[in-house]
Amino acid sequence: MAKQVKQLDRVIIRFAGDSGDGMQLTGDRFTQETASFGNDLSTLPNFPAEIRAPQGTLPGVSSFQVHFADHDILTPGDRPDVLVAMNPAALRANLTDLPKGATIIVDTHDFTKRNLAKAGYDDNPLETEALGEFAVHDLDLTGMTVEAVKEFGLSRKDAARAKNMFALGLVSWMYGRPTDSTITFLERRFAKVPDIRDANVPSFKAGWNFGETTEAFVVQYEIKPAPMATGTYRNITGNLALSYGLIAGAAQSGLDLFLGAYPITPASDVLHELSKHKRFGVTTFQAEDEIAGIGAALGAAFGGALGVTTTSGPGIALKAETIGLGVMTELPLVVVDVQRGGPSTGLPTKTEQSDLLMALFGRNGEAPVPIVAPQSPADCFDAAVEATRIAVTYRTPVMLLSDGYLANGSEPWRIPDVADLPGIDPAFATEPNHTEDDGSKSFWPYQRDAETLARPWAIPGTAGLEHRIGGLEKSDGHGNISYDPANHDLMVRTRQAKVDRIADSLPPLEVDDPSGKAQVLVLGWGSTYGPIGAACRRVRNAGMDVAQLHLRHLNPLPKDLGQIIKGYDAVMVPEMNLGQLSMLLRARFLVDVVGYNQVRGLPLKAAELAAAITGLVESTHDNPSEDTK
């Protein structure tokens, strides 16, 4: 039968099921199909910390949200237009996020009395008025899957496992997604397990065909490709982009990369990824603990490698002392913190931005560390290259602050030309750099570069430059142990000055203010870039003016930042913490910034943020400050 085709400009779909139902894979495949179709997209995986929480329960629900459009989008979306729920718990856990009129596709197979009870339903919501506000398609996806693969002689249980692919096939049909890449993927992925391949591929096709033929779905939707800058693209998650950025940073520096890491959610994927790329001179060391991970990385850095350690907040707490040693010995080191909900074990699989102050100040003594933060999944690549540049150029540990949303979220990435990547010069010391009173040449490990204040990086194996470094205070220049009060004061200030000098190498900030008339600035850092950008668009679409500025460098702060924020009547700082950047800005610039703070373990919602910005714009408009614009 002929289907009706409707044009949409954007759609948000959430696939939800039990942790074992393969929802992440389903979402990932749908994303790949969507990426290759040419839509802009943004994804939000959301899963429990438990590997297999009790089946059918609310804590066991895993979901994957994908937002795709015929235009440039910035976030995975606030509220799904479509929910695919594989069991009662998945329905219940996600229902409150749906707007009125949303489409729900339910696998009815698991809506048994027992499973309904596990999800906390007294009555089957499919049989009551509970879902009256929504367009519900209740289908026995599992039953149809089993039927579709019966010729392969699988057990009912094994056959039923392919129900996620049936669902994927159906939704792929609904939105006109290309299917070849998923079929190729399944055939390749399960090449060695023909039973599973034979269950998945036909299920996927059966799901598609079901959409095509059933009368339950009368409309197919079309979302045209988004106009994008020319170039070659791939869809990429933050952790993958960050891994590639580290490899690129090492390559651009001409250094081998040594990763010392201990497994921790949500940073482990960087360890997994880097361990696959030894051909780039990458050594990955799975250490006995977080401290050994960074210790080995620092040891390798002393030996002339690009030392890297990757972790999440609790790991940073353990690494603090070694970061301090890196500050004192002035060795290059990239410390990656993929932030998650805290404190303590907190919310391991959820996102947060609450490690900023720890990154800045979480060490004994005056121990300044530069901080770089990526703003989107694909931007993790550039941020990692930048962190490497700073570490190597300035001989310092650098904190790279990603977060759980960036780590697992994905978006299209315009792949850079390798020739356009910045060159980074390790400039190893090879000659003595000091003349003693008697005219003899010697090597002073703490004699600094006049411009960057970086000390020489003289690696073992370099004859004539033998020296000892360590955590004890060094005397200026020759670097021997010194307890001299004036020297300590000088060295503390010099280490700070060195980090401050990094600001000289930063490009001017670019404020996004299309009308040029904004009186309110929204200032953010890290993964809030997307929600802030989307919220600002909403505010502008409503006819108001608002400016957006996003910080890549949190330490040192860009030199023009103070001037910029003082030029606005009001500055709002949205953060997924209780106001950490706000506190810094107030302290540094004496500007009474307005915080917008949420710690829900999820990205900020653009609509809610837009409402808050609108409120601030309106109140500022009513009471403009006297001395500005």
Next chain:
Amino acid sequence: MTIELPFPGLTGVPTADGPQNRKEYTSDQEVRWCPGCGDYAVLAAVQGFLPELGLRRENIVFVSGIGCSSRFPYYLDTYGMHSIHGRAPAIATGLATAREDLSVWVVTGDGDALSIGGNHLIHALRRNVNLTILLFNNRIYGLTKGQYSPTSEVGKVTKSTPLGSLDQPFNPVSLALGAEGTFVARTIDSDRKHLTEVLRAAAAHRGTALVEIYQNCPIFNDGAFDAIKGAKDSSAADAIIPLRHGEPVRFGVPDEEGNPTKGIVRDASTGGVAVVDLADVDEGDLVVHDAHADDPTTAFAMSRLTDAGYLHQAPIGIFRQVERPTYDDGARHQVVTARQGTENRQEALASLLYGGDTWTVA
């Protein structure tokens, strides 16, 4: 002890062009240990021994933690890092893995290695990273002024334990053997000849070599090892059980003919070993020390002959010396193998970035 030269443990480390002397290995820094400290003797032995290795001085690195002994790197004119309390084995692991051409040494103490850094020590041993670890054991915390350490005997009265310490000490040799150590030895600060012999064997070993050095702290634990020090014919001869590979284990104050009077036999009742008067057993019943045995059981049994309380008896020498692939050799091999065919890193990087499912917008 016979050592095969060149040292297999130092394969890959470039050798010096000519002979070296102790002075070249002495830095310009004033040594600041307490008068009478055992560390002086060890430093002198190391400075005297390093020229023997014939390595390029710039390819030697000493990494230490925190504590009196950890000042050691400052006094040697090699590369060095005085790091963080307990973490030297971790830092040295990264350095040794990243650089095949370095001879990496760790200097640590009983508090540094066995208390705060216990985790790193056991994991370095199990990985068998090519490191030589010198563990200065004075059975006390010196730098923090005299608290009991994880090797202090139970009942130790110190500033932090006025009523006596309660916890059972570690036996560092037993611990290292339990941690899958491939080279485990013990020596004494005051016996320069033995110390140097053990250092030589440790340097020759490829993998983690752990050398426990009994070292006297004259300020906070003076006399801790007095019972095993002294002339060979004194009571010390009853206290020191010398281990020599391939020889029956005999010791004790010599008889009139100059022969040892005690020996070690297997103890069927415990599965371990026991001290006997030679007069009571046949020579053939004595345990012949086999440092190269794959099974560490006998070496462990030997280590248990060490007093846990005040030291009246201790085996000295190389308990275990076996070959096993090292972590760092393996890690480098993986990288070298993977690198084959990646001559042009930029091209390889481009193909990595452009991998996966891509699409082009014209």
